[in-house]
Amino acid sequence: MSVLDMAKGMGVTLGHLFKRPVTVRYPEQRAQVKARFRGRHHLLRHPDTGLEKCIGCSLCAAACPAYAIYVEAAENDPDNPTSAGERYAKIYEINMLRCIFCGFCEEACPTGAVVLGHEFELADYRYQDFVYAKPDMLVGTKGSKWQRREAERKGKEVRLGFEAGPRPELEGVDY
């Protein structure tokens, strides 16, 4: 390493001193999330009928390597069905502390009912608050349990700290 090379190196670092930082000031600025990012689960409905896609088959729970999913199925009321199939998920819970966000449940699902979305701000205070039930995950629910609780307390809308590319199955569908 000659003295000239060292001077050259010093010049390189000095040049970088005056470049703009690439840091995203996360809570204030929104983080960019890639379109295929795997975050918190969404439970989808059929866009046309509004019926739940989940038929309570428990295949997601079987596929789950972390044993994070608990499904309890029940027969549909024929006059007022909850899901499009014979049965529906009476209880559908995912423990977000156990979940490793691998997406196997998404792959195992025969009806495409469970989809991993983009939300990742799942921090909370108590163990039981990490068990997400159906109302916390049904499509249209925005934000984690904590975010929704805080938003309700402050009377504001849920503000997600990230932006993501389009997810057609999650967006642009009104129920």
Next chain:
Amino acid sequence: MNDPLWVTFIKALVLVLVLLGGFAYMTLIERRLLGAFQHRIGPNRVGPFGLLQPIADAIKAIFKEDIIVSAADKVVYVLAPGISIIFALVAFGAIPAGPAKSLFGANPWVMNLDVGVLYILAMTSIGVYGIFLGGWASNSKYSLLGSLRSSAQIISYELGMGLAVLSVIMIGGTLNLQKLVELNVWSISPWLWPGLVIAFVAFLIAGTAEINRVPFDLPEAEQELVAGYQTEYTSIKWALYQMAEYVNMFTSAAFISTLFLGGWRAPGFFNAIIPGMASWPIVWLVVKMAIFIFLFIWLKATFMRLRYDQLMRFGWLYLFEIGLFAALLTGAVIAFVL
């Protein structure tokens, strides 16, 4: 000439507080600057621009669990960081910051010693005891190895440092820092400049090694050697070592400025802007120190750490010789040319 004792006490107290406050904010400045070098922002969460970060760090350091290793030599273990910080602080006292009686009628230095140069070299060397005893008293083989490594490094680089200083001392004919500044070693003869430039470069490198900064920061070496002698230290004792390191950095920057760059004096053309500006106390010394401290941070952002054998080889086979050559050159010029 000399101030009354109580004035000296006040000055010493203010100097210590300024140095410790300087240390606290130096950590912030260093982290922000390194962040900027790496396209990051650095700490900006605590207070505006992160200005309260040092206070948060201090609170954290004080209230962390203070572990005293059960197998440690307790007295020495507690004493070692104290040795480091006390002698780091004490060394700075001999640096003059302005002409006599210029600081509200008081002398802008704590001590004006006739052996100022030797005094600073001696006090910074005693800091090695803090490192060595810390490693020894921890009763951990890795701490001991780390402290041995660090002591060897600091002692080796002191040689090059001392030899580099020798040129300045020969030219000035005095060890009194205040007289050296007033004399201005560069103004005597252009024939002395080559020797001075070589000595300056050697001193700068040796000074960087002496204060354990990158690329000579083997004593710390967080990444691969897990902080050597400080491995067993936690909480405020660890913070004291850090303090000592940064105060040594200030001392080193001030010492280099005083020996080679005219200390508290500024170039004469500043007098044309505001009369007397060139001999303002403190200001110019702080400006020069800031330049050197920026240089240290810049080096940290640029270079990787040397390997231990490279470090020793460089110290003994190059720096020692460069310092010796500068001393011989200056001596020859003084003997035969002037």
